[in-house]
Amino acid sequence: MDLFSFDDDYVRRLRDGDRETAAHFYSYFRDLLYAKLRRRLRSMHAIEEVRQEVFLRTLERLGQIVDGRKLGAFVNSTCNHVLMEYYRQESRAVSLDEQPEKAGTTDLEAGYDSAHNTARVRAVLDAMGDRDAAILRALFIDDVHKDEICERYGIDREYLRVLLHRAKGKFRAAFLRRNSGRRTIFETFGRDPSLPK
Amino acid sequence: MEQAHDPDQQIAERYFLGELDDAQAEAFEAHYFECSTCAQSVVETQMLFDGGRQVVHPDPKPVPLPVPAPTPLPLPWTWQQWAPLAAAAMLAVVVGLQIIPPPSQQQPVVHNPEPRRVEFSLNRAEVTKGLTFASGEPIFLLVTVPQEASVGDEAVIRNTETQELIPPATRLTLEKTEGPFFLQPDALPAGRYEVVIERADGNRRTRIATQSFEVRR
Numbered sequence: 001m002d003l004f005s006f007d008d009d010y011v012r013r014l015r016d017g018d019r020e021t022a023a024h025f026y027s028y029f030r031d032l033l034y035a036k037l038r039r040r041l042r043s044m045h046a047i048e049e050v051r052q053e054v055f056l057r058t059l060e061r062l063g064q065i066v067d068g069r070k071l072g073a074f075v076n077s078t079c080n081h082v083l084m085e086y087y088r089q090e091s092r093a094v095s096l097d098e099q100p101e102k103a104g105t106t107d108l109e110a111g112y113d114s115a116h117n118t119a120r121v122r123a124v125l126d127a128m129g130d131r132d133a134a135i136l137r138a139l140f141i142d143d144v145h146k147d148e149i150c151e152r153y154g155i156d157r158e159y160l161r162v163l164l165h166r167a168k169g170k171f172r173a174a175f176l177r178r179n180s181g182r183r184t185i186f187e188t189f190g191r192d193p194s195l196p197k
Numbered sequence: 198m199e200q201a202h203d204p205d206q207q208i209a210e211r212y213f214l215g216e217l218d219d220a221q222a223e224a225f226e227a228h229y230f231e232c233s234t235c236a237q238s239v240v241e242t243q244m245l246f247d248g249g250r251q252v253v254h255p256d257p258k259p260v261p262l263p264v265p266a267p268t269p270l271p272l273p274w275t276w277q278q279w280a281p282l283a284a285a286a287m288l289a290v291v292v293g294l295q296i297i298p299p300p301s302q303q304q305p306v307v308h309n310p311e312p313r314r315v316e317f318s319l320n321r322a323e324v325t326k327g328l329t330f331a332s333g334e335p336i337f338l339l340v341t342v343p344q345e346a347s348v349g350d351e352a353v354i355r356n357t358e359t360q361e362l363i364p365p366a367t368r369l370t371l372e373k374t375e376g377p378f379f380l381q382p383d384a385l386p387a388g389r390y391e392v393v394i395e396r397a398d399g400n401r402r403t404r405i406a407t408q409s410f411e412v413r414r
Binding site for chain 2: 120125139140167168
């Protein structure tokens with residue numbers, strides 16, 4: 001596994017407005033923020049609102065970063081602060097009996113170019129046994145509780161977890177095959193502009 | 198969060214399956230924002246889930262799902278109640294689908310590797326709207342329990358022409374009325390079918406709600 005690490009030079013280039021660095025920064029943290037925010041926010045609109053605020057605030061406060069290696073921790077911390085403010089704002093704006101509408105799955109995926117993802121997941125499901133593929137399909141439905149899936153198929157949570165782990169392995173392999181070579185962290189997140197061309 | 202690097206711990210999987218408590222999830226988040234190895238694992242798992250949701254929600258404009266209760270969804274059916282359904286479905290596949298007409302009448306199977314996900318909204322009307330599947334298309338139904346239903350009511354899938362239950366003689370007893378449940382009757386031969394919620398009163402059965410669907414050649 002190729003590792004990517006941030007450093008002072010990366011933060012300096014980001015602060016100087018280097019476009020490639022900014023693109024890499026956005027590409028790297030976009031999905032991580034999405035994964036974190038999806039656990040907490042119900043609509044894609046809210047996720048996008050908070051995510052943009054995190055990017056904006058991080059870029060505004062780059063000068064506060066003492067150690068460039070801690071850029072990831074700084075982004076996460078900024079995200080926590082923005083989330084807290086968002087919750088406070090929401091609790092003032094929305095009464096308890098007016099819960100925000102849950103975003104449909106399509107909404108949540110709207111910001112993503114998922115055609116290739118979908119094709120790869122189909123390939124993964126095709127490569128699994130019928131029963132395991134059916135379990136995974138059930139797992140991908142947000143409204144079906146994991147315990148229900150386990151009970152339905154007579155499996156335990158560990159089996160579910162291992163199955164997901166295996167599926168992810170196949171998904172990664174499909175990723176590699178499609179790209180006809182070893183896929184690195186840079187290819188996943190965007191090329192690190194600090195590397196020589 | 199050293200255990201995050203241990204593949205046996207499968208932390209990213211636990212994170213996405215909701216198996217980490219809030220403190221553990223926050224600790225893992227703090228870790229993967231700093232660790233590119235775990236960041237990649239999170240991104241891959243996220244991509245797998247996003248792609249998977251597209252697979253099971255192929256309609257670009259699906260019917261909005263009911264807003265779930267804040268607590269985890271209840272389990273309308275017990276494993277024991279599903280066992281006959283699963284066994285019957287597997288048996289039907291193994292013995293060559295006895296419910297399918299003889300080869301001379303059998304319709305060509307349309308290869309569709311992904312089941313359509315359809316949300317049923319049952320009500321008192323006999324037929325509220327038609328839903329159509331292709332013959333051979335795996336059928337995946339998400340059933341919303343109607344308000345009129347009670348614990349103890351039964352759900353069946355029936356061929357409206359032959360009145361045969363699908364799978365044969367399978368009835369599912371409703372244990373709870375909150376939350377949806379799903380039915381996977383697998384591919385069905387061409388014909389008209391209905392999902393029925395019935396209430397048994399001695400030998401008499403009252404139809405509480407129905408939803409029809411059609412499988413076309």
